[in-house]
Amino acid sequence: MFPKLIKLYYLPYRLFNQVLWAKKIGVKVGSDCRFYKLSFSTEPYLVEIGNHVSATKVHFETHDGGLWIFRKRHPHWDKISTIKIGNNVYLGYDVIILPGVKIGNNVIVGARSVVTRNIPDNSVAVGSPARVIKSTDDYYNKIKNEVIETKHLSRRSKKKFLLKHFNIS
Numbered sequence: 001m002f003p004k005l006i007k008l009y010y011l012p013y014r015l016f017n018q019v020l021w022a023k024k025i026g027v028k029v030g031s032d033c034r035f036y037k038l039s040f041s042t043e044p045y046l047v048e049i050g051n052h053v054s055a056t057k058v059h060f061e062t063h064d065g066g067l068w069i070f071r072k073r074h075p076h077w078d079k080i081s082t083i084k085i086g087n088n089v090y091l092g093y094d095v096i097i098l099p100g101v102k103i104g105n106n107v108i109v110g111a112r113s114v115v116t117r118n119i120p121d122n123s124v125a126v127g128s129p130a131r132v133i134k135s136t137d138d139y140y141n142k143i144k145n146e147v148i149e150t151k152h153l154s155r156r157s158k159k160k161f162l163l164k165h166f167n168i169s
Helices: 002-016 018-024 065-070 136-143 155-165
Strands: 034-036 047-049 053-056 083-085 089-091 107-109 123-127 130-135
Touching (some): 018 034, 107 136, 130 136
Parallel strands (some): 034 053, 047 083, 089 107, 107 123
Antiparallel strands (some): 123 130
């Protein structure tokens, strides 16, 4: 009964302030982070997230559930490890990060990637399993002439600008 009460206590944080919720359940979180719909396995206190990290619907899995098939032979076995996310990292929609993974600084992980091994600093990684496809410098050079400056606009002004920009009536 008590664990259910704890979950209820944390529910408003989980719904309205995911950074604070993550901290309250034991995740070490740096500054200037934004999280949407995160989930953690049963050991959230083994996850460390650096500064300026953005994550949307990301799952952090700190244990290997595959040991289930050996449970009758080895009822007390667990395979558990930490997860560490560096600074200035973007974790795309629906990323899964598996136990023992370290993601470096200045990293982009593409949507729906499954991170099974470490990702070095200054990398863009995608896929299942995730693999490095380019450096963040290569990514920057590719997109710098394609960006649209809209972050300073109000929602209404942004809509008007984009409809005009893309010639949509």
